[in-house]
Amino acid sequence: MSLLELDGVKVHFPIKKGVLFDRTVGHVYAVDGISLKVEAGQTYGLVGESGCGKTTLGRSVLRLVDITEGSVVLDGTDLAKLPGEEMRRFRRRLQMVFQDPLGSLNPRQNIESILSEGMVAHGIGKDQEERREKIKSILDKVGLPSNALARYPHEFSGGQRQRIGIARALVLEPDVIICDEPVSALDVSVQAQVINLLEELQEELGLTYLVIAHDLAVVRHISDVIGVMYLGSLVEEAPSDALYAEPKHPYTKALMSAVPVPDPEVEDQRERILLVGDLPSPANPPSGCRFHTRCPWAQAERCSTERPELRDVGGGHRVACHFAEEIAAGTLKLTAGEVVSATREGVEDAPPTLPEQAERAEAAVAEAEEAEEAEKAVKAEKADTVEAADAPEKADTAEEKAAEPLEAGKAAEPEPRKAVTTEKDATTEKDAKDAKDAKDAEAEKAAEAGKAEKADEAV
Amino acid sequence: MSLLSVDELTVTFGGVGRKESRAVDGVSFEVDQGQVVGLVGESGCGKSVTSLALMGLLPHKGVKVGGRAEFDGTDLFTMSPSARRDLRGSQMAMIFQDPLSSLNPVVPVGVQVTEILERHRGMKGEAARKEAAHLLDRVGIPDPTRRLKEFPHQLSGGMRQRALIAMAVACAPSLLIADEPTTALDVTIQAQILELLKELVDQEGTALLMITHDLGVVAGLCDQVNVLYAGKVVESAGRRELFAHPTHPYAHGLLGSIPRLDSPRGEALKPIRGSINDRIAWADGCAFAPRCDRYEMGCLTGTPPLTEPRAAGHEVRCVHPVLDDAKAEEVPA
Numbered sequence: 001m002s003l004l005e006l007d008g009v010k011v012h013f014p015i016k017k018g019v020l021f022d023r024t025v026g027h028v029y030a031v032d033g034i035s036l037k038v039e040a041g042q043t044y045g046l047v048g049e050s051g052c053g054k055t056t057l058g059r060s061v062l063r064l065v066d067i068t069e070g071s072v073v074l075d076g077t078d079l080a081k082l083p084g085e086e087m088r089r090f091r092r093r094l095q096m097v098f099q100d101p102l103g104s105l106n107p108r109q110n111i112e113s114i115l116s117e118g119m120v121a122h123g124i125g126k127d128q129e130e131r132r133e134k135i136k137s138i139l140d141k142v143g144l145p146s147n148a149l150a151r152y153p154h155e156f157s158g159g160q161r162q163r164i165g166i167a168r169a170l171v172l173e174p175d176v177i178i179c180d181e182p183v184s185a186l187d188v189s190v191q192a193q194v195i196n197l198l199e200e201l202q203e204e205l206g207l208t209y210l211v212i213a214h215d216l217a218v219v220r221h222i223s224d225v226i227g228v229m230y231l232g233s234l235v236e237e238a239p240s241d242a243l244y245a246e247p248k249h250p251y252t253k254a255l256m257s258a259v260p261v262p263d264p265e266v267e268d269q270r271e272r273i274l275l276v277g278d279l280p281s282p283a284n285p286p287s288g289c290r291f292h293t294r295c296p297w298a299q300a301e302r303c304s305t306e307r308p309e310l311r312d313v314g315g316g317h318r319v320a321c322h323f324a325e326e327i328a329a330g331t332l333k334l335t336a337g338e339v340v341s342a343t344r345e346g347v348e349d350a351p352p353t354l355p356e357q358a359e360r361a362e363a364a365v366a367e368a369e370e371a372e373e374a375e376k377a378v379k380a381e382k383a384d385t386v387e388a389a390d391a392p393e394k395a396d397t398a399e400e401k402a403a404e405p406l407e408a409g410k411a412a413e414p415e416p417r418k419a420v421t422t423e424k425d426a427t428t429e430k431d432a433k434d435a436k437d438a439k440d441a442e443a444e445k446a447a448e449a450g451k452a453e454k455a456d457e458a459v
Numbered sequence: 460m461s462l463l464s465v466d467e468l469t470v471t472f473g474g475v476g477r478k479e480s481r482a483v484d485g486v487s488f489e490v491d492q493g494q495v496v497g498l499v500g501e502s503g504c505g506k507s508v509t510s511l512a513l514m515g516l517l518p519h520k521g522v523k524v525g526g527r528a529e530f531d532g533t534d535l536f537t538m539s540p541s542a543r544r545d546l547r548g549s550q551m552a553m554i555f556q557d558p559l560s561s562l563n564p565v566v567p568v569g570v571q572v573t574e575i576l577e578r579h580r581g582m583k584g585e586a587a588r589k590e591a592a593h594l595l596d597r598v599g600i601p602d603p604t605r606r607l608k609e610f611p612h613q614l615s616g617g618m619r620q621r622a623l624i625a626m627a628v629a630c631a632p633s634l635l636i637a638d639e640p641t642t643a644l645d646v647t648i649q650a651q652i653l654e655l656l657k658e659l660v661d662q663e664g665t666a667l668l669m670i671t672h673d674l675g676v677v678a679g680l681c682d683q684v685n686v687l688y689a690g691k692v693v694e695s696a697g698r699r700e701l702f703a704h705p706t707h708p709y710a711h712g713l714l715g716s717i718p719r720l721d722s723p724r725g726e727a728l729k730p731i732r733g734s735i736n737d738r739i740a741w742a743d744g745c746a747f748a749p750r751c752d753r754y755e756m757g758c759l760t761g762t763p764p765l766t767e768p769r770a771a772g773h774e775v776r777c778v779h780p781v782l783d784d785a786k787a788e789e790v791p792a
C-alpha cells in the first residue's frame with residue numbers, strides 16, 4: 001500500500017450569485033476526479049498550467065478545501081471522512097511549503113516563534129528549551145545559521161525564506177510534505193539551492209514529497225513519478241524519465257515541446273507543437289475529452305463526446321487519450337495546431353570558432369591591462385559629466401520645458417558623450433489626467449505599465 | 460550603422476533625501492536592423508530600467524540618466540520631448556510583462572488599436588477599424604471583429620499580450636522592445652507568442668530587443684546575447700558562442716544551475732551560492748565576487764574591464780574568466 005492514495009478526488013467550488021449570495025448558479029470543476037499514489041520516500045510531481053487545479057488538489061489533501069467526492073488515504077486512514085478534531089491532529093503528518101515564502105511567514109514573528117508555533121500546537125517538545133534545540137538542529141539541516149532564531153522574515157533573502165518555510169514543515173516530522181511551487185518565486189540562480197536542499201533532505205530523512213509546479217523542467221528534475229494535469233484531471237502519469245522519453249498524451253507532448261531548453265544546439269533540433277487557443281474555463285469544461293478543443297489530433301465525434309479514462313498502457317505509464325497508441329505509432333494525422341521549429345528562421349548560427357586558448361589568454365592579459373587604463377580614463381570623464389549633468393536637473397524644476405540638458409552638457413564638455421534627459425513625461429497622476437486628450441495617452445499607458453510592474457516586483 | 464546603439468548608459472535613482480542607487484551602471488550594446496538581441500539577467504539587474512530609459516518612459520523626478528543612446532543616428536537623450544513621443548509611436552515600440560496594465564481597462568480593445576492607427580498612420584473611421592481587425596487577425600486573435608468590441612479584462616492573458624503586440628506593430632516600428640513578454644504566461648501560450656515574435660522579425664524585418672530572465676527563451680531566438688549582472692553587462696556574445704562557452708563565472712554558473720528538461724533525472728544541479736543581495740559596488744571591484752568560486756584578490760581592484768579572452772566579439776567582464784571547462788569545476792585555492 002502506498003503512503004498517500006487519492007481516489008477519485010473532486011473539488012467543485014460553487015459559483016454563487018444574487019444579493020444574498022445564496023443561489024448556486026454553477027460550479028468551478030477545479031479538481032474533477034483524480035486518482036494517484038505517492039510512495040513513501042519518493043517524490044510525486046504534479047505539473048500543469050495555471051488554473052488546472054494543482055493548488056486546489058494540494059489543499060484538498062490537507063483538507064484546507066472541502067473535498068466534494070473521493071477519498072484521500074494517508075497511511076490507511078481516509079482523511080476525507082475524518083472529523084475536524086481528528087483531522088487537526090493528522091495535519092501534523094502532512095505539511096505544506098508554499099510558493100511565496102514571505103507571504104506565508106508572519107512578518108511580526110521571529111523565526112523561533114514561527115517554528116515553535118506548530119510544535120506547541122501539536123505538543124512536540126516538553127518545553128521551549130527542548131523545542132529550541134530541535135529547531136536549531138533543523139535550521140542547521142536547511143542551511144541557516146542558529147542566530148536566525150531571533151531574526152525576522154524580512155531580514156532574509158527569498159531563498160533563505162524558503163529554507164525557513166521548509167524548516168517549519170520539518171520540525172513537525174511530517175509523513176508527507178506538499179510543496180506548492182516551491183521555487184517559482186525565486187531567482188534562477190537561487191532555485192537550484194532550494195531544489196538541491198529538498199533532494200538532500202529527502203535522502204537524509206527519507207521524506208516523501210508531493211511537488212506541485214508549472215515548470216516541467218523543475219518537476220522532471222526532482223520527481224520519481226510525474227502526473228500531468230489538464231483542467232482538473234490527470235491526462236498522463238509516468239516515471240519521470242519515461243515521461244520525458246516518450247510523452248504519450250497530446251497535451252504532454254505539446255507542453256514538453258514548448259519548454260525552451262537553454263542550449264542552441266538542442267533548440268536547433270527541436271520542434272514545437274503549437275496549440276490552438278486558450279485554456280477553457282474550469283467552470284464550463286468541454287464535453288468528452290477536455291483537451292479536444294485544443295488537441296492537435298482530436299478526432300471527430302469520439303473525442304468531443306466520450307471522456308477518456310486514465311488507462312495503463314504498460315510500464316506504469318497511464319494515459320487518458322482514446323488514440324494514444326495510434327498517435328505513438330504515427331498513424332494519426334494532425335487535425336489542428338501547427339508544428340514549428342524551436343529556433344527562429346535565419347537566427348545567426350555560425351558555429352563558434354575554437355580559439356587557441358593559450359594565445360588567447362595571453363592576449364587577454366595584455367588587453368585587460370590596456371582596458372583598465374581606458375576604464376580609468378572613462379571613469380574620470382564620467383565624474384566630470386555627473387557634475388555637469390546635475391545642473392539641468394535643477395533648472396528643470398524651475399521651468400517646465402526644460403532647458404535642453406545637452407546645452408549644459410556641451411558647456412562642460414566639448415563632445416556631448418553623456419547627457420541627462422530632462423524630458424517631461426506624463427507619469428504623475430495629475431499629468432495623467434491632462435494627458436487623456438493629449439497626444440501621449442499611449443505613452444502614458446506604457447509608462448504606467450512600467451510602474452505597475454515595478455510595484456509587482458516590490459511586493 | 461546600428462539601428463540602436465547604447466553607450467555607457469547609466470540610470471541612477473535617488474536624489475533629495477534618498478540614498479542614490481545606480482540601477483544601470485554603464486551598459487553598452489547595439490541592435491542592428493532586423494536583429495534579435497537579448498538582454499538577460501535576474502530580477503533587479505536593470506533590464507526594465509534600461510528599456511524604460513531607452514523608451515523615455517522613466518519617471519522624471521529623482522532619476523538621472525547618463526550615457527548615450529542613438530536610434531537610427533539620432534541621439535535619443537537630447538531629442539525634444541515631442542520628437543521623442545513621435546518616435547515612440549512610430550519607430551520604437553515596447554511591450555510589457557503584464558499586458559493588462561498597459562491597456563486602458565475602460566476602453567474597448569478595438570478603440571485602443573484604432574486610436575493608434577488614427578494618430579500615427581492618419582487613418583480614419585472605417586478604414587482604421589478594418590485595419591485594426593486585420594492587425595488582430597495578424598497576431599492570431601480569433602474572431603477579430605468581435606474581439607475589437609471587448610474590454611481588456613474579457614481577454615485571456617495570451618490574447619491581451621497579442622492585442623498589445625498588435626498595437627505595438629500597428630505602425631510597423633523598426634525596433635520592438637519586449638520586456639519579459641511571456642513571463643506571466645503559461646508555457647504553451649509562451650510558445651505561441653514567441654512564434655508570433657519570430658514571424659514579425661522574419662517577415663517584417665523588425666529588430667527585437669528581447670528582455671528576459673529565461674536563458675531558454677534566448678537560446679532559440681536571439682542572434683546576440685548580453686548577460687547583465689547588477690547593472691552591468693558581464694558577458695556578450697553570439698548565441699551559439701555564449702551557450703557553448705559561457706566564460707563569465709556568473710553566466711557559466713547560471714547555465715550549470717538551471718534544471719534542464721533534457722537532462723537525466725538525478726543529475727545534480729550546481730547552484731550559485733548566496734543571492735543577488737550579496738554584492739559589492741562595481742566601483743570597488745567585481746560585483747559578483749561574493750558569490751564567485753573563482754574569486755581572487757585581483758577581483759577587488761576596481762571594475763573588471765570587458766575583454767575578449769576567448770574569441771573576437773565575445774566580451775567578458777572578468778579578470779579570471781572560465782577558459783577551459785574542466786578548470787571551472789575545481790575551486791581555485
Ligand SMILES: Nc1ncnc2c1ncn2[C@@H]1O[C@H](COP(=O)(O)OP(=O)(O)O)[C@@H](O)[C@H]1O
Binds near residue numbers: 054
Ligand atoms: N476558493 C475557490 N473558489 C472558487 N474557485 C476557486 C477557488 N480556488 C481555486 N479556484 C479555481 O479553481 C481553479 C483551479 O485553481 P488552482 O487550484 O489554484 O490552479 P493551479 O494551482 O493549477 O494554478 C481555477 O479556475 C481557480 O480560479
Ligand SMILES: Nc1ncnc2c1ncn2[C@@H]1O[C@H](COP(=O)(O)OP(=O)(O)O)[C@@H](O)[C@H]1O
Binds near residue numbers: 454473504507509
Ligand atoms: N522607480 C524606481 N525607484 C528606485 N529604484 C528603482 C526604481 N525602479 C527600479 N529600481 C531599482 O533598479 C534596479 C533595477 O530594476 P529593474 O530594471 O526593474 O530590474 P529587472 O532586471 O528585474 O527588470 C532594482 O534594484 C530596482 O529596485
Ligand code: SF4
Binds near residue numbers: 250251289320
Ligand atoms: S482523446 Fe482525442 S482530443 Fe483527447 S487527447 Fe486524445 S486525441 Fe486528443
Ligand code: SF4
Binds near residue numbers: 746753
Ligand atoms: S572578476 Fe573575479 S570575482 Fe568577478 S567573476 Fe571574475 S573571477 Fe569572479
Ligand SMILES: [Mg+2]
Binds near residue numbers: 054
Ligand atoms: Mg497554484
Ligand SMILES: [Mg+2]
Binds near residue numbers: 503507508639
Ligand atoms: Mg523587469
